[in-house]
Amino acid sequence: MNDHIPVFPLARLHGRYPLTTRIVGRLLLSLVLLVASSLLIFGGIEALPGDFATTYLGQAATPQAVANIRAELGLDAPAYARYLDWVAGLLHGDFGHSWASGQDIGAQLGSRLSNSLLLAGAAAIIAVPLSIGLGLIAVLYRDRLIDRLINLFSLAAVSLPEFFVAYLLILWLVVKNPVAAFPATVYASMGLGAKLVTIALPVATLVLVVIAHMMRMTRAAIINVMDSAYMETAALKGLSRWRAILRHATPNALAPIINVVALNLAYLIVGVVVVEVVFVYPGMGQYMVDAVTVRDLPVVQACGLVFAAIYILLNMTADILSVLANPRLRHPR
Amino acid sequence: MKQTLRSIPVSAWIGMAGITVAVICALFAPWLAPYGENQIVGDPWAPSSAEYLLGLDNLGRDLLSRLIYGARTTLFVAFVSTVLAFSLGSFLSFAAAAMRGPVDVGLSRINDLLMSIPTLIFALIVLSALPQNMTVLILVMAVLDATRVFRLGRALALDLSTMDFVEAARLRGEGTLWIIFREILPNALTPLLAEFGLRLAFAVLFISTLSFLGLGIQPPTADWGGMVKDNKDGIIFGVSAALVPGAAIAVLTVSINLVVDWLLKRTSSLKGGRGDG
Numbered sequence: 001m002n003d004h005i006p007v008f009p010l011a012r013l014h015g016r017y018p019l020t021t022r023i024v025g026r027l028l029l030s031l032v033l034l035v036a037s038s039l040l041i042f043g044g045i046e047a048l049p050g051d052f053a054t055t056y057l058g059q060a061a062t063p064q065a066v067a068n069i070r071a072e073l074g075l076d077a078p079a080y081a082r083y084l085d086w087v088a089g090l091l092h093g094d095f096g097h098s099w100a101s102g103q104d105i106g107a108q109l110g111s112r113l114s115n116s117l118l119l120a121g122a123a124a125i126i127a128v129p130l131s132i133g134l135g136l137i138a139v140l141y142r143d144r145l146i147d148r149l150i151n152l153f154s155l156a157a158v159s160l161p162e163f164f165v166a167y168l169l170i171l172w173l174v175v176k177n178p179v180a181a182f183p184a185t186v187y188a189s190m191g192l193g194a195k196l197v198t199i200a201l202p203v204a205t206l207v208l209v210v211i212a213h214m215m216r217m218t219r220a221a222i223i224n225v226m227d228s229a230y231m232e233t234a235a236l237k238g239l240s241r242w243r244a245i246l247r248h249a250t251p252n253a254l255a256p257i258i259n260v261v262a263l264n265l266a267y268l269i270v271g272v273v274v275v276e277v278v279f280v281y282p283g284m285g286q287y288m289v290d291a292v293t294v295r296d297l298p299v300v301q302a303c304g305l306v307f308a309a310i311y312i313l314l315n316m317t318a319d320i321l322s323v324l325a326n327p328r329l330r331h332p333r
Numbered sequence: 334m335k336q337t338l339r340s341i342p343v344s345a346w347i348g349m350a351g352i353t354v355a356v357i358c359a360l361f362a363p364w365l366a367p368y369g370e371n372q373i374v375g376d377p378w379a380p381s382s383a384e385y386l387l388g389l390d391n392l393g394r395d396l397l398s399r400l401i402y403g404a405r406t407t408l409f410v411a412f413v414s415t416v417l418a419f420s421l422g423s424f425l426s427f428a429a430a431a432m433r434g435p436v437d438v439g440l441s442r443i444n445d446l447l448m449s450i451p452t453l454i455f456a457l458i459v460l461s462a463l464p465q466n467m468t469v470l471i472l473v474m475a476v477l478d479a480t481r482v483f484r485l486g487r488a489l490a491l492d493l494s495t496m497d498f499v500e501a502a503r504l505r506g507e508g509t510l511w512i513i514f515r516e517i518l519p520n521a522l523t524p525l526l527a528e529f530g531l532r533l534a535f536a537v538l539f540i541s542t543l544s545f546l547g548l549g550i551q552p553p554t555a556d557w558g559g560m561v562k563d564n565k566d567g568i569i570f571g572v573s574a575a576l577v578p579g580a581a582i583a584v585l586t587v588s589i590n591l592v593v594d595w596l597l598k599r600t601s602s603l604k605g606g607r608g609d610g
Contacts, residue, residue, distance in 0.1 A: 033445075033446065033449045036446050036449075037446065037449050037450055040446060040447075040450070041450070041458055044458060044459060044462075045458065045459075045461070045462045155587070155590055155591070155594065156583075156587055158590065159534065159538075159583055159586035159587040159589075159590050160583045160586075161538050161541055161542060161545075161558075161579065161582050161583065161586075162542070163542070163545050163561055163565075163579065164561070164576070164579035164580070164582065164583055167561070167565065167568050167575055167576055167579060168576065168579075170568055170569075171568055171571070171573060171576065174569075175568065175569065175570075175571050176571075182569070266451065269451060270451045270452070270453045270454065273453060273454075273457075273546075274542055274545065274546070277545075277546060278565075288454075288457055289457065289546050289547075289548070291461070292457050292458075292460060292461040292548060293547060293548070295461055295462070296461075297461060297462070300457065300458055300461040301458070303454075304450070304454055304455075304457070304458045307450070307451060307454040308449065308450045308451075308454065311449065311450065311451050311454075312449055315449075
């Protein structure tokens, strides 16, 4: 029935409601990406050599034993059937069972995801305003001493591996001056306050790692705007510096800054993996690394998909917010 | 020439010195290291002394010797994977930009898909199914890095392919390969060189992170990330052996970034001060 509808109504729709069509289009694109990445995660593992049954049995991998385990785990069904099965389960909130422990993955994921989000969220609340503020200061004092110091510090911080920062903090704040907790293991029974005190060090590590990056990118984005012709015009027609920055630079710098923030929040998601392992924090990252070590594929796939979904969601939010902030993006050429 | 050398800032010289030291360690490890890579010479975590300059590690192996051998592994894996990523990424991106049409769309969509999953997560997924040996690691890192190179390379090449000299070459009847290698590549070289540095620093961090998680270089081969993992339990007892390889990673990546910073500034000043390359 829909076959007869030619393409131009869509274009007309876009002409009349540019914002809505852009946002709906972006939502659909994310959905497509999510489905494609689930295929990639499932198919990728499928296409690669290596077999859980053989690894699991080790020396005892007789053909009969391998066949038994494969039948038990449902590995003897064709790949597409298992994929559809997996997706159908996911849509019902059923992530399947771990091969290694037999536990329900969904239950584990729930508590671990909220732990990881607590960690990343706490880091983001501190890092985002701090780094944007520092980025602004760097631009205001461009090429002066403060700017150079900030620049040098951030160059060093970008180059440090997360675990190095983490162990420096542990040596300094746990071993030499015992003020912080290690390991940062939290339990479901702890109150929010107690949890926040326990995770002080991992949060500090994440903030240090992400802040330099975010600040450098904020600085670059604002400088890019400040160098444009309309800023020169604003200065030449006698606008005060603050008024020019607030009225002319900020609206144009908003879209790039939103992008910077989203990109770094996505980076936090990955940084969480290493930091959780260092601090023995019961989150998604540690769960996934442990699963990879023992080749517990259902857990790896579930964690991978959740990480990918968060990443895609963040990028989508950033794009939509940029379109809202910058009307020019509503009519891409 | 003298003028050019003098225009290089101090920071870039420091960076180059750091890289040179690491490369010399990597190349001449067996002659420079006072002890063997896996030779147990004393008690675990013995403090530094005149005999063992940096002390011993968790099994009683000389930390300095392992650091020197580790430079070899870490640099080798990072360098080879980055070179592979660049060959793959820049060739495919230039081909996409030169041919346009369905090839460009297809390659770009595949690239978007690969980039929709964070690199580390992607590597973890792939490594859960593959055997963890050096070849696999290098290939996985190369493919993941190639997606980033592809995006930059395509943007660069699209910019360049609208230039008159490319148009002229096309009208002359030159083939796609000629346009890629003789027209686009020479003009994209400086920004690509800066990107190579960034990617190399990233690769050093990445292989170290994987090894630290126990999923990279497998023991007993020494590499910097794995050495941090080996010695991390000592931190609680105030033994800082884990910080030494960590500092080595930091110094190497800072050095690379200092050089890249200078290269990027040079490129943007060539383009008339627009720093948005």
